[in-house]
Amino acid sequence: MISKLLIANRGEIACRIIRTAREMGIATVAVYSDADAKALHVRSADEAVHIGPSPAAESYLVGEKIIAAAKQTGAEAIHPGYGFLSENAGFAQAVIDAGLIWVGPKPSSIEAMGLKDAAKKLMREAGVPVTPGYDGDDQSPERLKQEADAIGYPVLIKAVAGGGGKGMRKVDAPEDFLSSLESCKREAKASFSNDEVLLEKWITSPRHIEVQVFGDSHGNVVHLFERDCSLQRRHQKVIEEAPAPGMGEDTREQLCAAAVRAAKAVGYEGAGTIEFIADASEGLRADRIFFMEMNTRLQVEHPVTEEITKVDLVEWQLRVASGEPIPLKQEELSINGHAIEARLYAEDPAKGFLPSTGRLDHLHLDTDLPTPFAMFRYIENGGFEGLEFGAEAPAPLRIETGVEQGSEVSPYYDPMIAKLVVSAIDRVAAVKRLAEVCGKVEVWPIRTNAAFLSRLLQEEPFLAGEVTTAFIGEVGDNLAQPxxxxxxxxxxxxGLLQREAEPDQGSLGPQGFRLNAARRNSATIFVDGIARDVVLPDTNFPSWAHSKTITDNLVRDTGDLILFAAGSPHRVTLRSPADSGAQAHDGAIIAPMPGKVIAVDVAEGDSVTAGQRLMVLEAMKMEHALTAPFDGTVTELSAETGGQVQVEAVLAVVEPVSHE
Known part of the structure; x- marks a missing residue:
């Protein structure tokens, strides 16, 4: 067994791996960049090694530094987590060549499944159903157009080296094909240095179904059933669950058998995921589910599989990497209950899901979880009991996180705050509980998608298990509104604000109302900058203000109150924003997120037109253009190229053109 393990990752997945390694008696080594010097994963590990500046390209993506850190600390093995270098066959081989143990599949397996066209050919040969399409070598526009016409529209163009939604174009009509092809190839070349594409039939009612597989060096391969990851926003998963709703036993058996064949076709070792796309127009049927790609690593959503199978996948990874066989045989694995996971992100849905970075001054997640990790076992006629990894009692909520109150959410990496995972005896109970958990999230001043998640989980199509990958795109704008x-x-x-305004009088200040008065009274407050007339109950204040609500749902910020309701924070004050200076006038260009100014297109005194780009901010690998709100003149400019700015900073002021 491995005695010392280096985790070539950060955040919640690094913390997750460290937790299991500790349970197994394995010493751990963390690596960190400048931005992560005080991160939770660094403090959780037995040792930590600094590997470079904050940008991932200068730290977490530099394989030589990671291998050197392993050598320096005497680590025997490297676990890549997911993302970063986890599916880099060259890095995997370099680890092995350095005499270290690679906790992952063989480099040849990573290479075999790395290109979508080669993987589809391999799967076809292995008897795994693939989406109708074209993945041939002839990449001429004429041949591709001919194949698209034969497949029938709509058709999907996909970069063979693509991922994360990049290098993909849906084409609805023949006359749009060539222009879409050109655009797709240009994006693929820029993103992946490879502009080759394949074509697939567009699935009209798509659901994303994936199967967890696991192999060892002794030739054994098992599956751990399926997950449904259909709730996606811009091809990024938002909510995942296991098992898939509406999956019949016959379909499950055929799908999982195909996944095992796929893994065996590449001699797979370790944890992997076979991803399928299902045409759910007639429900989930085996003859309408097609291979999409294989992820040759542990998945972000692996906890839901762990919860329904009572298996610690990280422990399995470490045991198999040490040369042991898979701990359980296929017939010993079964589905127990239902599990569902939501990804809590530092982002602002009301502002187009812009990343939100900075310090987590207040962080509270509703949980009765005694430890960060609890598994479940279903007892006949007795419900669930804890299958413990340090827990003394079962818990319905599992939290996977790499941050805590006081941590910084960096602009350099993925903005995930936590994965919230609920297990229950059935899907109805699990979904209901997760919606409640998301609605009780309290984070400030960072914005999150908690309210969006809670509302999404209560949508009727989702409750019925009938959503497709297009669902969030169809309803997301409505659910994102505060x-x-x-x-x-x-x-x-x-009541609280005005009691504090005149504490000796119990008064409501200028209105003259006292908190213990037995009559209805009203006053004006400002909620999120908007005036609101509020009527107080006809009763004594202490009797109707619940102490738990006051202490748990409320924080202070420069004298104002921050209240949390249904997952959203609200700033409440007695002062008008105009009086307090808290709100800039309409011509102020405000930073919507902390970030770096990468371009400034104007100077003070310049005339600008409505919609004209003034500057560009970059944060979390995302660019955001700031534009002029109307025709006018730039009268103030405080931003400069290369400068770092904080959220809500005034970067420029545009004075409108006078029409007098």
């Missing part, structure tokens, strides 16, 4: 603060919470805030 909800107003409930009347009871607004009244509570008013």
């Amino acid at each position: 909800l107003s603060l409930p009347d009871d919470d607004a009244a509570m805030a008013l």
Whole structure:
């Protein structure tokens, strides 16, 4: 067995691996960049090695530094987690060549499944159903157009080296094909240095179904059933669950058998995922589910599989990498209950899901979990009991995180705060509980997608298990709009603020109302900068303001109150934003997120037109253009190229053109 392990990753997955390694008696080594010097994964490991500046390209993506750190600390093995170098066959081979153990599949397996066209050919030969399409060597526009016409529209163009939604174009009509092809190839070349594409029939009611597989060096391969990851935003998974709703036993058996054949076709070792796309127009049927790609690593959503199978996949990875056989045989694996996971991100849905970075001054996640990791076992006629990894009692919520209150959410990496995983006896109970958990998330001043997740989980099509990968795109804008603060919470805030305004009098200040008055009274407060008339209950304040709500759902920020309701924070104050100077006028160009100014296109005194780009911010690998709100003149400019800015900083001011 491995005695010392280096984790070539960061954040929640590094913490997750460290936890299992500790349970197994394996010493751990963390690596970190400048931005992660005080990160939770660094403090959780037995040792930590600094590997470079904050940008991943100068630290977490530099294989030579990671291997050197392993040598320096005497680590025997390297676990790549997911992302970064986890599916880099060259890095895997370099680890092996350095005399270290690679906790992952053989480099040849990574290479075999790395290109979508080669993988499809291999799967076809192995008897795995693939989406109808074209993956031939002739890449001429004429041949590709001919094949697209034969497949029938709509058709999907996909970069063979693509991923994360890049290098993909849906084409609805023949006359649009060549222009879409050119655009797709250009993006693929820029993103992956490879502009080759393949064509697939567009699936009209697509569901994303994937199967967890596991192999060892003794020729054994098993599956751990399927997951449904259909709730996606811009091809990025948002909510995942296991098992897939509506999956019949016959279909499951055929699908999982195909996944095992796929893994065996590449001599797979370790944890992997076979991803399928299902045409769900007539429900989940084996003859309408097609191979899409293989992820040759542990998946972000692996906890839901662990919860329904009572298996620690990281432990299996470490045992198999040490040369042991898979701990369980296929017939010893079964589905127990239902598990569902939501990805809590530092992003602002109301602003187009822009990343939100900075310090987590307040972080509270509703949980009765005694430890960060609890598994479940279903007892006949007795419900669930804890299958423990340090826990003393079962818990319905599992939290996977790499941050805590006081941590910094960096602009350099993925903005995930936590994975919230709920297990229950059935899907209805699991979904209901997760919606409640998301609605009780409290994070400030960072913005999150908690309210969006909670509302998404309560949508009727999702509750019925009928959503496709297009669902969030169809309804997401509506669910992203902020909800107003409930009347009871607004009244509570008013009572607190005005009690503090004149604590000796119990007064509501200028209005003259006293908290212990037995009559209805009203006053004006400002909620998120908007004036709101609030009526207080006709009762004594202490009797209707619940102490738990006051202490748990409320934080202070420069004298104002921050209340949380349904996953959203609300700033409440007695002062007008105009009086407090908290709100810039309409011509102020405000930074929507902390980040780096990578381009400034104007100078003070320049005339600009409505919609004209003024500057560009970069944060979390994302560019955001700031534009002029109307025709006018740039009268102030505080931003400069290369400068770092904080959220809500005034970067420029545009004075409107006078029409007098």
